[in-house]
Each structure stands twice: as structure tokens, then as C-alpha cells.
Amino acid sequence: MATTRAIKLRINGADYEGTVEARKTLVDFLREDLNLCGTNVGCEHGVCGACTILMNGEAIRACLMLAVQAEGAELMTVEGLAKPEGELHPIQQAFRDKHGLQCGFCTPGFLMTTYELLQKHPNPSEEEIKEWLSGNLCRCTGYQDILESVKLAAERLRGTVSAA
Amino acid sequence: MKPPRFDYYDPRSLEEATRLLQVHQGDCRILSGGQSLMPLLNMRLARPKVVLDINRIDGLHDVKLWNDGVAIGAGVRQRALETDRLIAQRLPLLHTAVEHLGHPQIRSRGTICGSLAHADPAAELPALAMALGAEMVATGPQGNRTITADAFYVSYFTTTLAPNEILTEVRFPAPRKDMAWSLLEVSRRHGDFALVGIVAGMRVDSSRRSIQEARLVYFGVGPTPVRVKEAEEALVGKPPGDSAFQAAAEKASRQLDPSNDIHASAEYRRSVAGALTRRALSQAWQKLGGN
Numbered sequence: 001m002a003t004t005r006a007i008k009l010r011i012n013g014a015d016y017e018g019t020v021e022a023r024k025t026l027v028d029f030l031r032e033d034l035n036l037c038g039t040n041v042g043c044e045h046g047v048c049g050a051c052t053i054l055m056n057g058e059a060i061r062a063c064l065m066l067a068v069q070a071e072g073a074e075l076m077t078v079e080g081l082a083k084p085e086g087e088l089h090p091i092q093q094a095f096r097d098k099h100g101l102q103c104g105f106c107t108p109g110f111l112m113t114t115y116e117l118l119q120k121h122p123n124p125s126e127e128e129i130k131e132w133l134s135g136n137l138c139r140c141t142g143y144q145d146i147l148e149s150v151k152l153a154a155e156r157l158r159g160t161v162s163a164a
Numbered sequence: 165m166k167p168p169r170f171d172y173y174d175p176r177s178l179e180e181a182t183r184l185l186q187v188h189q190g191d192c193r194i195l196s197g198g199q200s201l202m203p204l205l206n207m208r209l210a211r212p213k214v215v216l217d218i219n220r221i222d223g224l225h226d227v228k229l230w231n232d233g234v235a236i237g238a239g240v241r242q243r244a245l246e247t248d249r250l251i252a253q254r255l256p257l258l259h260t261a262v263e264h265l266g267h268p269q270i271r272s273r274g275t276i277c278g279s280l281a282h283a284d285p286a287a288e289l290p291a292l293a294m295a296l297g298a299e300m301v302a303t304g305p306q307g308n309r310t311i312t313a314d315a316f317y318v319s320y321f322t323t324t325l326a327p328n329e330i331l332t333e334v335r336f337p338a339p340r341k342d343m344a345w346s347l348l349e350v351s352r353r354h355g356d357f358a359l360v361g362i363v364a365g366m367r368v369d370s371s372r373r374s375i376q377e378a379r380l381v382y383f384g385v386g387p388t389p390v391r392v393k394e395a396e397e398a399l400v401g402k403p404p405g406d407s408a409f410q411a412a413a414e415k416a417s418r419q420l421d422p423s424n425d426i427h428a429s430a431e432y433r434r435s436v437a438g439a440l441t442r443r444a445l446s447q448a449w450q451k452l453g454g455n
Contacts, residue, residue, distance in 0.1 A: 003169060022172035022215070025206070044165065045203035049269060058243070058272040064202040065273065066195075068172060069219065113269065134354045135267025 005068045011036070012080030020067045027051040029067035030077060038078040038108050042137075049136035052109035053077045059116045059135075078108035081115070091115060091153040100149030102140035109136045114150050122158055124150075167205035174217040178303060181218055181330060186305050188214040189327040195219070196238060199266070199274035200282040224332060227251060232338035235301075238331060242271035242279070254338050257292065257345040257363075264288050264347065267355045281331040283321050283388070286357035288347065290317060291383035293334065294391060295345075295363035301333035302326070310335075317388035343367045343377070344451035346444040349384070350436050352427070358384040359428045360436040364444035368404050368452055375399045375408065380441065385422035385433050392416045395441070404449045406442075413441035 030036045042050030051062040054076040081089035101107045117132040175181045192214040204210035224239035245262040252259040279289040293313040300311045349361030365379035378399040395416040402408035422433035
């Protein structure tokens with residue numbers, strides 16, 4: 001029994017150990033305890049997708065998990081995308097080039113969903129992209145530029161892979 | 165908002181979990197995938213004293229062969245519907261229905277048994293369980309008992325699970341090979357809960373001149389998934405085709421008693437239920453080689 005807990009996890013390649021209140025959601029833990037404020041909190045009930053991160057390689061809603069449940073997990077947030085010296089990840093660069101964002105609030109969530117999508121489906125059909133992105137809401141772009149961004153990112157990542 | 169304060173337990177064994185549930189029953193919520201409970205906690209619509217997390221219990225995370233069908237443990241995520249070979253082979257309807265279940269980010273955490281036990285009347289899985297004749301395994305202090313899907317659903321978010329029981333497994337029998345199925349729904353946005361949905365199954369005789377068996381289960385139109393036996397019976401013995409499907413659709417529309425709410429009027433839901441009946445039966449008939 002406990003209202004607080006010790007937890008250990010790995011985030012963006014770094015180990016973390018600490019104590020957390022049992023009722024704290026994973027997204028609040030990221031933002032408040034780890035100061036990883038790139039992940040946004042939108043609706044807090046699993047509808048908007050702004051808090052999407054990867055847990056053990058799968059996209060999840062960080063508002064619909066308790067931080068204590070991430071014990072032993074490997075997490076990746078938007079902060080884990082760009083290189084430490086600042087070079088954008090190809091997905092980020094594609095969103096920038098294709099204007100896949102306006103206000104940017106939803107963008108971290110879209111980027112993380114796209115990350116898993118392109119890991120699992122390097123050459124997704126338009127239908128597949130729409131199905132994957134359907135869990136992320138954007139109130140600015142009208143989605144078309146996001147769709148184009150994901151397509152461009154897929155092309156570039158495929159190019160990178162085959163060139164390497 | 166943020167979840168209220170609670171005591172958190174994540175036992176490693178089912179025995180420990182049922183003991184904790186027995187001690188705290190009435191004031192305890194079971195946390196599995198969290199895709200329904202966490203929103204309720206965040207909005208403080210649920211304020212349990214105790215949250216019992218069953219994710220760390222060994223032995224609940226398997227999809228196993230059960231008779232000719234499949235047994236799915238309480239810890240199995242909805243993503244397994246897409247990725248698990250056993251499910252894809254034995255229960256192709258569940259495999260193809262997955263596109264209607266929330267979104268990839270929800271399915272990576274949400275569990276199959278969690279959705280069944282949450283008993284949202286607009287959810288797909290309870291209707292699928294009822295249509296396919298699934299049975300639930302409830303584990304309590306006295307051990308296991310099985311409950312058929314028909315007997316499991318009582319009302320909105322209410323099942324026959326006792327407060328000291330955990331839904332630990334669902335068993336789907338393999339559907340007959342000659343039965344064709346279709347799941348259709350109308351929702352505002354892709355991945356949303358259905359305003360109206362249907363799971364329809366149909367089997368015809370070897371000459372394909374008459375319908376032998378039909379199954380019509382609706383969701384989003386009542387306090388539980390609703391099986392309309394009158395409409396099923398109206399199909400039996402009839403030649404498969406538009407006129408039989410239309411007659412069944414009209415029977416189902418009359419029989420259903422959906423509610424009026426901010427999402428849709430009862431009249432609209434009845435009308436859509438009829439249209440979906442015709443479409444789903446036509447689809448099933450096409451899968452059987454009809455036209």
C-alpha cells in the first residue's frame with residue numbers, strides 16, 4: 001500500500017530513479033518532475049492526443065497512465081527526437097518544410113505517433129497515415145499539411161535507410 | 165483535472181489481487197489498460213479509495229488456444245487484435261473489427277477484457293462478445309466461474325461481476341466456418357464510440373437458397389448490447405436477398421428502443437439501425453458468394 005512510490009525507468013536514453021505520488025499521471029510526471037515540458041497536456045481524458053509519447057516503442061496517451069505504471073519502461077518523448085546538438089529529426093524537418101503545424105500545441109503528439117507509424121510502416125498508404133493520425137487532433141492546420149509532412153518524412157527516412 | 169488521492173496496489177499474483185479486492189470491495193477500482201478508468205479518475209467522476217493495478221500479475225497476458233477458439237487474458241492489449249496470429253486465424257471478425265476500436269494510441273494500452281468489463285453500451289467488444297457467444301471467466305475468493313456474454317451485461321456500465329471478482333479471461337469459441345460476419349457502425353469521427361453499430365452474422369444452406377441462421381447484435385442503442393432475436397428469426401428459411409434483409413431491418417428498427425441524447429435522437433438511431441442491418445446482411449451475403 002502506498003500513496004507514493006519509488007520508480008525507475010529509462011527516458012530518451014537516460015536512466016531515472018525517484019519517488020512519485022501514485023496518483024500522478026505520466027504526463028504530469030514528465031513535465032513537473034523531469035522538466036520535460038515538450039509533451040503537452042491537452043484534454044486530460046484521452047481524446048486529443050497532445051500527450052502522445054512512446055512507451056517501449058508504442059505510442060500511448062501519457063495522460064491515461066499513472067507514472068508509477070511506467071516502472072521499468074523505456075520511454076521516448078519529443079525531446080528524444082532531435083540530435084543533442086540541435087539537428088532536427090527527419091520527421092521534425094518534414095513538418096517544418098511542409099508547414100505541418102501552425103500553433104504547434106498538438107505537434108509533439110503528432111511527431112511521436114508518426115515516429116511509431118514510420119518505424120512499423122516505412123511506406124504507409126494514405127489510408128494508413130489517416131488511421132494512425134486519427135487519434136491526434138489539430139485545430140489549426142486542417143490536417144492536409146500534416147499528411148504531406150508525414151509522406152515527406154517517410155520518403156526521406158526510406159532514402160536515408162537505403163543510402164546508408 | 166487530476167486524479168484524487170488513492171492507495172495504489174500492484175500485486176504480482178492473482179491470489180493477492182483477489183484478497184485485496186475482497187478487503188477493499190466497494191471502494192476499489194481495478195486498473196488494467198486505464199483507457200476508461202483514467203479519464204474517470206482525471207475528471208474525478210470516480211473517486212475510489214483504492215486502485216488495484218492488475219498489470220503486473222503473471223499469467224494474464226496470454227492469448228491461448230481454447231477448444232477451437234481463443235482465450236484472451238485480462239492483460240492482453242487491444243493491439244493484439246491486430247498483431248496476434250491466433251486471433252487473426254481463429255477470429256477474423258475480431259481481427260478486422262479492430263479499425264473501429266479507438267485509435268492506435270488507445271489500443272496500445274487498452275485491454276480487451278477491460279473494455280468488456282467496463283460495459284460501455286456503445287463499445288464494439290461487448291457486442292462482438294455477445295454475437296460470437298463468448299464467455300467471461302470471473303475470478304473471486306472462491307475461485308473461477310464462467311458467465312456467458314448474454315448473462316454478463318445488465319445495464320449501462322454494469323455487469324454481473326461481483327464487487328469481489330475480477331474478469332481474468334474471455335473465451336471466444338471459433339465461429340462456424342460457413343458463417344459470414346460483418347461489423348458496421350456510424351460514428352461522428354473515425355475511432356469514436358458508435359452512435360449505432362451492428363454485428364451481423366449469417367449462414368445459408370448448401371444450395372444457398374435459404375438462410376439457415378442469423379445473428380444480429382446492436383450497440384449504442386440501449387443500456388447493453390442488444391440482440392434482436394425476432395429479426396434473426398424473421399430471416400431463417402427466407403431466400404437471402406434484399407427483401408429478406410429489408411424485412412429484418414424493419415423488425416429490428418421497431419424492436420430497438422434507443423435513447424435520445426446530445427449525440428443523436430432515438431428516431432435517427434432507429435433509422436440508422438435499419439440501414440446498417442440491410443448493409444451488414446448484404447455484406448455477409450457477399451462474403452458467402454451471393455450478390
